[in-house]
Amino acid sequence: MNLKHLRYFVKVAELGSFTAAAEQLHLAQPAVSMAIQKLEQTLEISLFHRHDRQISLTDEGRELLMHARRVLMAAEEAELAMQELSGLKRGEVRIGIPGMLGSYYFPPILMAFRHRYPDLQISVIEAGTRKLQQMLLSGEIDIGVIVEDSAASELEVCPFLREEMMVVMADDHPLASCERISPQDFFAQELVLFKEGYFHREVINRLLKETGLQPHIGFETNLIPLIKQIVKQGFGISTLLQMVIRDEPALVARPFEQPVLLDLSLAWRKGGYLSRANRTFIEFLADQIRQ
Structure with missing residues (x-):
């Protein structure tokens, strides 16, 4: 099979259109159609149902x-490995980070890494930990930050951070005078929560499952500045890492009665190729943790 034809096939399958695939591939539509026909002839099968202007697999x-997808991923990894051996390409780190950590934990680490290795390119993708796992498995990113206890079996993990999730509220909120917050008191309040798929929300879902309580969700947003503003104005409370409100005097953080701990790890695909740039980043982060 021709790798080029496989690439065209994957693109058509993902977009559901020969025309859209041709546009993304910067090719004429007949060239894409012909490549798919040749692939079908080689395999002696039909790959698409063609009806009117619609297609389906x-x-x-x-x-x-x-x-x-597996073949193309392996081919890309082999090409990168050969390029690195021959010194044809400078390295790139493709890392996925949840928004909370991307805004408050990783900036100094990324800047220090860039300072030490100025020739390496860093591409950062923001997404929830569930989405990042999917992107790792599909090869869209090379390294991702995930919650350790939810790691897929196809991933290697390297723990790097344990943090406590805190109840965050305005400094004049009635619960601000409490030393610790019970789940019952927390879920009795109007809540400001991240959307599904983020570790922030998974913590809440875990508590709900353990307690059998029902939440009162007033707002759902992944925008941390918006969450903080809503909480400051007294329209709800939330859960965040302590680092998020470190410079916010109008907000206070209180622990749950039973500490809610979050174990975060770097992850990458088992058996997948990790470039020198990505291996260097993992080693750099490990050094930062040990300091």
């Missing part, structure tokens, strides 16, 4: 899509 097409 056949059973054989769905099976090939799974294998084609």
Whole structure:
């Protein structure tokens, strides 16, 4: 099979359109159609149902899509490995980080890494930990920050941070006078929460499962500045890491009655190729933790 034809096939399958795939590939639409026809002739199967102007994958097409993605990922890794050996390409770190850590924990680390290795390119993707796991497995990123206890079996993990999730409220909120907050008192309040898929929300879902309580959700947003403003104005309370409100005198953080601890890890695909740039970043972060 021709790798180029496989790339065209994957793009058409993902977009559901020969025309859209041709535009993204910067090719003429007939060239893409011809490549798919040649692939079908080589395999002696039909990959797409073609009806009017719509297409959909056949059973054989769905099976090939799974294998084609793996083949293309392996080919890209092999090419990168050879480029590194021959010194043809400067390194790139592709890392996915949840927004809370990306805004408050990683900036000094990323700047220090960039200062030490100015020739390495750093690409940072912001997403929830669930989405980051999917991106790792699909090869969209090389390293991701995930919650350790939810790691997929296909991933290698390197623990690097344990933090306590805190109840955050305005300094004049009635619960601000408490030393610790019970789940019952927390869930009785109007809540400002991250959307599903972020570790912040997974902590809440875990507490709900353990206690059987029902939440009162007033706002859902992944925008940390908005969460802090809503909480400051007294329209709800939330849970955040202590580092997020370190310079916010109008906000206070209180622990839960039973500490809610979060174990975070760097993760990458088992058996996948890690470039020298990515290995260097992992080693750099490990050195920072030991200091």
